[in-house]
Amino acid sequence: MQKKKSIWKEVLFYLFVCVFVGIIVLPFFWQFLTSVKPLSEISAIPAKWIPSSVHGQFYVNVFEKHPFAKYLLNSLIVATTTTVLSILIGASAAYALARLRFKGKKIMLMAILSISMFPTIATLSPIYLLLKQLKLLNKYAGLVIPYITFALPLAIWLLTNFFSQLPKGFEEAASIDGCSRARIFFQIMLPLIKPAIFSVGLIVFINAWNEYIYALTFMTDDMMRTVPVGIALFPSNYELPWGDMAAASVVVTVPLIILVLIFQRKIIAGLTTGGVKE
């Protein structure tokens, strides 16, 4: 009797898990199917789930009718530069916030947290005027600079959490041995949180890669667009190229899926240390 009940429980549990994962995955699956359908079957009524033959034409369109390879390159350059800069500038600040004693630490932490919550739109107009003045619109630097506003506080915040998790006493031992602060930081602390730097880097990268408002506003030249904006502007006044859009979203989603599958532990480690004191 007891056994029977637990089997049912098990079945119900896996049913729930399947439905949960199914709902998450279904839109991607549908998008994939759409991207390989022949044009006539995309607009079939009622919807035709399984294509009668597999077509690659939409994928060719993505790269031939639109400068999609350039979009990918732009996104890659901007997101990578943003990530590297944020971590370079953020690591030492995070170390100080996590492990050194000084007055005003709480205020600094609050300030960084508040800046990370700035609504993008609130800084849009002055940054636009500034970039226009400096002739940085439609330049990579013109996107990296505003991206620092959210990437740097995020990097500092996450790295601070990782630094505070390291066991206490490292610094004392090292300073008794006569190590300077700089040496402690570069030769002891940084190597210790190397895996964390990677996790934080991934999260910052994904945030920069996905940003929309700044990219939409500051990159108006079609050749300078990033992926999220480029895809969103696929539809023209004359047509809604659903097939091209589906193929393009498959092209950007697949690398992300691979990234997530390989690094899920690292990403989760980064996300879940966020803000919660254990």
Place this chain on the structure above:
Amino acid sequence: MGKKKNSSIMKTEARDAWIMMAPAIIVLSVVAVYPIIRTVWLSLHEMVLTDPGSGYPFIGIKNYIAIFKDKRALESIAFTLKFTVTTVVFELLIGFTAALIMNKPFKGKGVVRAAILIPWAIPTSVSAMMWKFIYNDQYGLFNDILLRFGIIDKYKAWLSTADGSFMALVITDVWKTAPYMALLILAGLQMIPEELYEAAEIDGASVFQKFFYVTLPTVKTTVLVALLFRTLDAFRVFDLISVMTGGANGTESVSVYTYNHLMKFLDFGYGSAMAMMIFVVVFIISLIYMRVLGDQITDR
């Protein structure tokens, strides 16, 4: 003697700390603090870029007063609040339930975790586009599935009515973020030691008592932090609406409306005032949460 030495160590420690933070402080002042102050300044001027002849005069708080007389602005605020509350409530309920159910070792946990991360990782504009096609009135998957299950009797144009658009936006947002919420709460749940539940069981606690007296207090901080970030994100919603409905059918969020003023009408004065208002609301929301959280997030 010892005390003196100690205080000099403290002094060098504080000095080192400020030196190490200096680059970050300088950069953030330039890219974040300065622009915010400039936004305040712009918001106090009449400044339409297409009309430089006006000389951009200082007009005090007139732009702010204008917001309260602007029916469309007030409607966008009402819509944004409705959207924020609805999505956050659904995300919390679904995320919490899923986390509670999945809080045990099981086969395929890795796959589930990876699946959860994918909607979080893709750009919102891409998910908005994917779902827009799903809601399509003729070829959309949404109509197809509902019809097959007999929930509707004929295809509907979801994105051409106010209620349909609202529902479509909420579903898309919940789809993207409820799994992420589940992930964060699950991580919090896993920090609860098993002994706590065992002790509660020995004391004869019911399932509900265990939830309210053991589970809830321990994951409270995790949940509140997740809620804080979700509330702020939902209130700032832009990408999703801009791509899916463009703000049509009463789905104009404050950010979308503000964006139109800034970048379409080039009205930097009024647009900046709207932007400041969003900033202030975001600030108040974070203050409320931080009050509830107390020192837990900044204590080190």
